[in-house]
Amino acid sequence: MLNTSLAQSVIDHAISLGADFAELFVERSQTNMVSTLSSHVQSVQSGIDFGVGVRLVYGTKVLYGYTNKAEEAELKRIVSELAAKDRRDPRISFTNFDYRRVEDKHAATRILSTDPEVGGKVAFLLATDKAARAASNMISQTRGTCGQVEQKIELFNSEGLHTGDIRNYTRAFLVAIASDGSEQSTGSWNDGGLMGWELVERMNSEAAGKEAARQALVNLSAKPCPSGRMPVVLGNGFGGVIFHEACGHLLETTSVAKKASVFHDKMGEMIANPVVNAVDDGTMIKERGSINIDDEGLDSQRTQLIKDGKLTSFLVDRIGSQQTGFARTGSGRRESYKYAPASRMRNTFIEPGNAELDDMIGSMERGIYASHMGGGSVQPGTGEFNFAVTEGYYVENGKILYPIKAATLISTGPKVLKEISMVGKDFALASGTCGSVSGSIPTTVGQATLKVDDILVGGNA
């Protein structure tokens, strides 16, 4: 996308101003979004994102700028503006670019630049709507979306790196709204991956519509949720958001290097119950959080974060490595050229155990079975996190009694990791999007059903 001699000239300019490291991140992304409202197409949108991000490093100081103009004069102007306060005699010499071809381990077949397949996406979404409405006459409305992105990136840096990658992301959502005349509730379904529209080949519109409708109808009959501290069994798949929020963000060197994570000085220590084994794996084929290379050009890898309860690794990007001394883990990620990369999660999950769901439910005198979870957030400095239950049930004396309305679960990372007492066998992954310092990036969370012995349930009963 960017002429090599132009890139070399800009990086030469940065080196001449004394930068310790210089990098250009070039991006051209094509996007397409199809939205339906019940049985008709609400909108079809498409676009092109294009820009160049310029990163200079002086010591531990990061200087970052971006522009939509891939012109030499504009890029050099940004370099000069960024370096204005730090310019000095050159500290490094330039190595010629050595182009490194990246093997695409997640090759997509039905890509946006070839055919957006809008007709097929519309047909899929309308079929999900039909299935949801067929489930009950109380389903009053559905909203569906199919989004596809083809992100083409190219990297140049002052160490001679020149590489690039193409990432295809596709994701489908359905929200069903149920109404009994006085109250409304919602249910949802989604699927997605690091792939093109071949995603449709594994999706089932009938099952998707029925699942969103089922959840909406369950929530319509839900009762107020009890509140207070109690055990909670968290469903598999998106239930893994608990680890993402409670621990994952706290292991990113973005927080660790600033000592703004409660785990910053816990390497090698027991930070979780011994039944907990946790991984961040960027290599899983076609999973939404996977990448061939990270946004700093390093190969993606599988990183064992916690082994038998002991902290074994952080998630480390270039600057994080420089600041903490830990080796990079291929975790430097960013939403787009508008952000400097930061250490971020990829496909993050707790590995399966041996417990049975019935035993987990049966062990609760009074508690919650949170079968489906929504999103959450965390404050890394204190480890305080929250996440939402989107489908849950009240359990008493080992029996599921009735569905409950909206509830938030809160605790702190260090505490909840030690309260995970049982991990099931039914491991599953679920796609999501994570927002943090370097923007919103595709991720996957995952776990088998697991039991937390004590957590605060925020109900309104």
Add this chain to the structure above:
Amino acid sequence: MALQQNANQILDLVKAAGASGDLIIDQGQSLSLKAREGALEEYKVSSSQILGLRVIKDGKVGTAYSEATDPEALKSLVEQALLNASFAAVDAHESILANAAVLHTDDEVLCPHEDVGIDAQIDFALTMERNLAAKNRVKNVPYNGVQDNMGERHIFSSAGLSAYSKSRMCAAYAYALVEDGDKNAMDGVGQAARLFSELDLTQIVTRTHENCLSLLEGTPVASGHYDVIFDEETQVQLFHTFAMMFSGKSAKDGVNPMREKVGQLVADRRLNIVDKPLNSAGFGYALFDSEGAATQSTPLIVDGNLASLIHNSATASFFDLATTGHATRGPKSTMGVGLHQLEISKGEDLAQDLLGDEYLLLTDLTGLHSGANAISGNFSFGASGYLCQNGERVRAVRGITVAGNFYDMLGKISMIGDQQYWNWERSALMPHIRFADIAISG
């Protein structure tokens, strides 16, 4: 100029295809500084431009955007928008307004001239971080920053509209981590102003430190139902989370639970809410909306009755009404509606009454993006703040949740204060409201 030429070229292609359309061009320059341990950690500058096109052909709407501006990209922009329109259902209500006005916002108000050098802004960032880090029990200041953003928007339409607005926002924020033994807490304060010189470094440092030290001692309260007052930040967050209740677009789409309730009692009779875009003291100040329609003060709740929803020309047409000047559209989005500047009228309750007896003052809510359902009104958030007695903070409270149904809560208003306050982003002006019987888990 290139920008005008690009716009003409694009809209000529739209008209030649037998369609009508409007084009948004957003341009921006920004500066962002972050400090760490007395040195600059991040220095970020940007220059951006994006074009967003909406076309309407045979009653069908399509949109497309591009950050690339080469001739091929501009031609593709039009082709993509027209292609997208071909898949859409016919919408009898959405049209390009017959508006050939030439509009311009007031630069004196929205981006007043100021001579400020980069040195002063760097010094502000470094001093803010250094002064806060030097305070008692502060371990570090992991999140802090100074920003200076200038944005320009042009809107051109095939009907002849040419609208231009330009605005500047300077902001500063700092979050500190404090520790005492095995206890820790993190909190922060932000400020926004049109002039960099209006940012108050001392206030950010002092308030952040005070808040952190208070929270350090925080513990949960017993689960139960409490009188609750949300502070000037969290109350605005709460109302904005459920702003869909005023959306004519959501009503048109059939998902706004207030769709059939215009003219009906939906809140306590003392509650009056108005959207006031013409109050230039706030950052929601706007003379026209994304269709170039004039903005106006719009009463939303009057004496507890839902007086109006907010509309763009399409949602207004659907309900056989006139637009209220609330059209919103970004280069990457379709036409929607949005509040400009929410204002809740002052009540009659004096502070001594409003803050009487025991209540919880909530100063932080977490999980707003995931713990709320605007369709049902149900919410459950993490929270922290203070247990208060007769206006005095008895003790700090953290590790609790607040839950309920927002639409039911509007009927559980106990008192409305007689003073109004801006939130730090200056997007809403509200008095404190005391809500009764709110579920707290601790």
